[in-house]
Amino acid sequence: MADLCPRFEGAMGIISKRWVGLILFELLNGAKRFSEMETDLPISGRLLSDRLKMLEKEGIVERNIYSEYPVRIEYSLSEKGKALKPVIQEIQNWADSWMPSVNTEKSKA
């Protein structure tokens, strides 16, 4: 147990940060612009920006700048980020089987 703790804890520390799961979930479907993610996710632009910066720093998300006019900036998952797909999928599987499907009104965080 003790040997496994530091890495597992480190991984949990990233994944368990609020909204990170949803952001990963969103990006597993492919690269997205900031504005698309802002529309899709129930969080404020500021929080989204904070989380994307954190995930970029962790090497999970990549920020790609395309020199078009106007400039196009897209976020996508790195290899490290794509490797989280089984985690997200298993959470989804569990949620499908065990979470009640109540549709509650959500306001922006």
Next chain:
Amino acid sequence: MADLCPRFEGAMGIISKRWVGLILFELLNGAKRFSEMETDLPISGRLLSDRLKMLEKEGIVERNIYSEYPVRIEYSLSEKGKALKPVIQEIQNWADSWMPSVNTEKSKA
């Protein structure tokens, strides 16, 4: 995306709560007494107690009382809790592959 959100978010809300991952990790190895968990995990008894109560309320952890003398109380995973095994395993896999194996000194939370 919108349809998947509420359940996925609900699942993330539980799993992502701090220390829940480690508690699940610990209980996947079998039933444990409170004192054993307190020894194994880097968190205070009070936090551990809070989290176990929350997980019991969510139907993930079961509290079993054995009428011995002195009374024996053990915590174990319910079916809903055991169903989280693939999630924990995939987090562990990811951590093994992608997290640096730095051993830092941890103090009790």
